[in-house]
Amino acid sequence: EKGGYDHFMLKEIYEQPKALRDTIKGRFDENGVNLSEIGIDTELLRKANKVVIVACGTAYHAGLVGKYVIENLARIPVEVDIASEFRYRNPIINKKTLVIVVSQSGETADTLAALREAQSKEAKVLAITNVVGSTIAREADSVLYTWAGPEIAVASTKAYTTQLVAMNIVALALAQCQCALPCSEIKAIAETLKQIPAQVETVLTQADKVKEISEQIKAWNDVFFIGRSIDYAVAMEGSLKLKEISYIHAEAYAAGELKHGTLALITDRIPVIALATQEQVLDKTVSNIQEVKARDAFVIAVAQEGNSEIGKFAEHVLTIPRTHAALTPILAVVPLQLLSYYTAVARECDVDKPRNLAKSVTVE
Ligand code: M6R
Numbered sequence: 001e002k003g004g005y006d007h008f009m010l011k012e013i014y015e016q017p018k019a020l021r022d023t024i025k026g027r028f029d030e031n032g033v034n035l036s037e038i039g040i041d042t043e044l045l046r047k048a049n050k051v052v053i054v055a056c057g058t059a060y061h062a063g064l065v066g067k068y069v070i071e072n073l074a075r076i077p078v079e080v081d082i083a084s085e086f087r088y089r090n091p092i093i094n095k096k097t098l099v100i101v102v103s104q105s106g107e108t109a110d111t112l113a114a115l116r117e118a119q120s121k122e123a124k125v126l127a128i129t130n131v132v133g134s135t136i137a138r139e140a141d142s143v144l145y146t147w148a149g150p151e152i153a154v155a156s157t158k159a160y161t162t163q164l165v166a167m168n169i170v171a172l173a174l175a176q177c178q179c180a181l182p183c184s185e186i187k188a189i190a191e192t193l194k195q196i197p198a199q200v201e202t203v204l205t206q207a208d209k210v211k212e213i214s215e216q217i218k219a220w221n222d223v224f225f226i227g228r229s230i231d232y233a234v235a236m237e238g239s240l241k242l243k244e245i246s247y248i249h250a251e252a253y254a255a256g257e258l259k260h261g262t263l264a265l266i267t268d269r270i271p272v273i274a275l276a277t278q279e280q281v282l283d284k285t286v287s288n289i290q291e292v293k294a295r296d297a298f299v300i301a302v303a304q305e306g307n308s309e310i311g312k313f314a315e316h317v318l319t320i321p322r323t324h325a326a327l328t329p330i331l332a333v334v335p336l337q338l339l340s341y342y343t344a345v346a347r348e349c350d351v352d353k354p355r356n357l358a359k360s361v362t363v364e
Contacts, residue, residue: 098123130145199331214343299315
């Protein structure tokens with residue numbers, strides 16, 4: 001059942017190209033987003049003046065990426081909330097708010113409660129979920145399915161990357177319905193998105209290199225992840241994955257925030273995993289990498305192909321193929337998933353069933 005892989009997690013990491021292809025398939029046509037196929041109420045896409053994304057854990061991290069993508073492509077303000085916080089803060093939502101709940105399982109208790117809270121305030125709820133017939137799928141007003149297939153490992157991998165595809169589809173659908181982008185640009189981004197599954201295959205070829213790096217970080221008790229803009233959201237996901245399965249304490253910081261306190265913790269050989277995929281803030285990120293390097297940190301960078309400068313400040317550079325700025329997280333998270341996986345294996349952890357955790361959290 002593990003298909004020759006040692007663990008479900010590794011199998012699911014390698015299933016990502018197929019999962020992504022399946023999630024993209026049929027969602028675009030000659031006009032851009034295939035609005036009749038995506039499962040979202042078109043009327044709502046036209047009138048929404050605010051988007052609120054609610055989820056837990058990895059799905060919440062997909063929501064953080066969603067904020068960047070929707071705001072940048074559709075120019076609609078987006079709030080992202082942790083589901084266990086949402087209903088206790090009396091959120092400001094109404095009929096014109098598009099509430100998006102994200103849940104792989106479709107059964108997470110807090111996310112379901114958030115959906116009900118939103119509906120009680122007359123907002124319409126779009127669910128992004130991986131399980132057909134799940135409670136969240138049944139109760140939501142519309143559903144955009146991710147087609148990742150069953151995810152068995154507790155650590156979420158292919159569900160996350162397909163959620164990122166779903167976020168891009170929603171962003172492009174909103175942009176299309178509200179005329180925020182010309183049709184030609186929507187189609188161009190859709191074509192770029194279709195390249196992503198093959199590009200993930202390319203990233204996966206660096207697995208051996210990642211495995212070697214994991215041997216160098218496995219003995220550490222603290223690891224830092226840094227990034228700017230959308231890379232900060234990816235840093236948070238990388239950090240959660242490492243904590244969850246390898247039990248190494250990890251923290252994610254917006255790279256520019258380091259010098260407001262955390263830089264005090266950066267000393268000789270402390271691993272800092274730096275995401276540097278965003279061209280518009282690249283020089284700023286590089287200067288943050290130099291700051292940690294100056295404190296003798298052990299820097300592992302994730303950068304786009306052709307970035308020759310970053311190698312001067314990093315022990316290791318893991319590269320991702322070039323793509324649209326909104327799509328880099330789908331590629332950049334893959335080496336981080338592999339790094340967590342190999343580090344957990346090297347530390348002899350129970351990779352698929354980490355201690356204290358359940359795959360689906362159906363209690364509050
Ligand atoms: O099924 P859901 O997407 O609602 O689950 C949400 C979180 O419990 C889940 O993503 C969790 O954070 C993962 N174990 C992280 O890998």
